[in-house]
Amino acid sequence: MGSVEQRKPFEKIIIVGAGPAGLLLALLLSQHNIPSLVLESWDRLDERLRATQYGVPATRIFRKAGLLDDFREASITSFPSICWRRVSDHQRLAGIDLSVVRDHPDRMTILPLNEMIKIMYKHCLENGNGLIDIRFNHKVVGTGQDENSAWVDVEAGAEGEVNEKKRFSADYVVGCDGGSSTVRKSLFGREWPGQTFDFRLLVQNVWYDGFEKHGWDGGNYMIDRDYWGLIAKRGKGGLWRVTYGDNLPGLTDDEYLARRDTAFKKLLPGHPDPGQYKITQTDQFRIHNRCVEKMRVGRILLAADAAHVCNPFGGYGCMTAVLDVGGLADCLIGFYEGKADESILDLYADIRREKFLKYVDARSMKNLNRIMNTDPDTALETDPFLRLLKGLEGNAEATRAFLLKYSSIEYDFTQHYKQP
Numbered sequence: 001m002g003s004v005e006q007r008k009p010f011e012k013i014i015i016v017g018a019g020p021a022g023l024l025l026a027l028l029l030s031q032h033n034i035p036s037l038v039l040e041s042w043d044r045l046d047e048r049l050r051a052t053q054y055g056v057p058a059t060r061i062f063r064k065a066g067l068l069d070d071f072r073e074a075s076i077t078s079f080p081s082i083c084w085r086r087v088s089d090h091q092r093l094a095g096i097d098l099s100v101v102r103d104h105p106d107r108m109t110i111l112p113l114n115e116m117i118k119i120m121y122k123h124c125l126e127n128g129n130g131l132i133d134i135r136f137n138h139k140v141v142g143t144g145q146d147e148n149s150a151w152v153d154v155e156a157g158a159e160g161e162v163n164e165k166k167r168f169s170a171d172y173v174v175g176c177d178g179g180s181s182t183v184r185k186s187l188f189g190r191e192w193p194g195q196t197f198d199f200r201l202l203v204q205n206v207w208y209d210g211f212e213k214h215g216w217d218g219g220n221y222m223i224d225r226d227y228w229g230l231i232a233k234r235g236k237g238g239l240w241r242v243t244y245g246d247n248l249p250g251l252t253d254d255e256y257l258a259r260r261d262t263a264f265k266k267l268l269p270g271h272p273d274p275g276q277y278k279i280t281q282t283d284q285f286r287i288h289n290r291c292v293e294k295m296r297v298g299r300i301l302l303a304a305d306a307a308h309v310c311n312p313f314g315g316y317g318c319m320t321a322v323l324d325v326g327g328l329a330d331c332l333i334g335f336y337e338g339k340a341d342e343s344i345l346d347l348y349a350d351i352r353r354e355k356f357l358k359y360v361d362a363r364s365m366k367n368l369n370r371i372m373n374t375d376p377d378t379a380l381e382t383d384p385f386l387r388l389l390k391g392l393e394g395n396a397e398a399t400r401a402f403l404l405k406y407s408s409i410e411y412d413f414t415q416h417y418k419q420p
Contacts, residue, residue, distance in 0.1 A: 010171035016140045017177035021304035021321045023120040026132045028329035035131040041139035047114045049203040049283045051318035052234050054109040057410045058319045061326040070119045075111040080218015086376040087224035093380045094389040100400045143186040150299035173300045181306035187297050194290025198249035200256050201285045206242045208277035214269035223376040227263040287311045296349035308356045314367035316360045330413040339417035359409045
């Protein structure tokens with residue numbers, strides 16, 4: 001007699017949101033034959049200008065998902081250094097040479113998130129083993145659950161059309177639907193502990209030959225009390241990303257844009273006039289540092305920006321999202337394959353939340369304060385991190401060790417699998 005296949009502890013996952021977290025989770029689950037339904041309210045992939053650099057911990061998960069080779073091929077080929085500069089005179093205060101890990105497989109990944117999402121989507125369609133069902137124009141408006149299942153209520157249809165009401169059920173629902181998460185709001189309403197900052201962040205793609213002419217590093221953190229941010233090379237052929245904060249509170253989008261020429265004249269090398277550079281895309285964002293009280297409520301789980309958000313300086317936002325998803329995938333896979341019981345989902349929720357509160361929140365705030373609130377004239381003397389980087393300059397071996405060390409925001413959930 002043939003052996004009877006053991007019944008799996010669950011059959012299907014609903015993932016809300018077809019952003020980087022949702023697509024990455026679906027892809028990782030499909031590698032272990034776990035089907036998922038991905039529901040996206042928009043009619044297209046997210047094209048906004050957001051994250052561009054992802055640290056070593058995220059790179060390891062991209063490789064595991066089979067994405068890294070395509071990310072590398074699409075990214076800029078030259079490997080930059082990153083530095084911190086005063087805005088007033090553009091003096092380079094300290095930096096770190098990333099070329100020392102140029103050939104290391106775990107080196108930082110650099111690629112605009114909107115390009116990354118396109119590659120993830122392609123992999124879901126072509127390498128998802130037919131297990132990933134992605135549906136656009138499916139807006140989740142509520143969630144529910146009982147002892148046996150969880151569900152989402154959906155309005156399906158393009159904007160302006162009469163929406164069809166639907167309900168989809170699965171064993172678990174995972175909210176990967178970003179900072180304005182409907183899944184989070186269905187669990188906690190407007191309760192989301194943390195803070196929102198008064199200023200506005202302006203993000204734009206810029207073509208300007210002055211960066212190369214003045215010999216600027218690939219990444220330049222700008223320290224100032226009025227206009228501060230990150231200017232970084234982000235594409236082939238001379239595309240740069242200028243992300244800056246305008247500290248004047250309470251203006252409209254148009255009023256912030258009206259101040260941009262002044263900001264660029266201060267921030268950009270050569271102090272150019274508007275006719276000397278070309279801006280091809282602009283987005284404005286509010287910045288938050290927030291985290292939910294729980295990342296699991298029964299059969300509903302939260303991951304990435306749906307659970308917690310932080311300011312973007314230092315690249316912690318998307319990197320933390322990738323680590324959430326990698327950890328949750330390991331927990332669901334372990335449970336599905338009988339290597340762990342359902343309690344591993346509680347471990348995911350507790351440990352990933354702790355990692356955010358203990359490390360990510362604090363470090364991202366330090367990174368923000370370094371460029372926004374530090375006296376630029378004394379930053380090198382008063383900031384321990386800048387002094388550390390200054391001490392590493394010229395020491396390739398120490399710099400390499402610093403860049404590749406295991407991060408305290410990582411966590412290996414497979415250590416909780418049952419031993420065979």
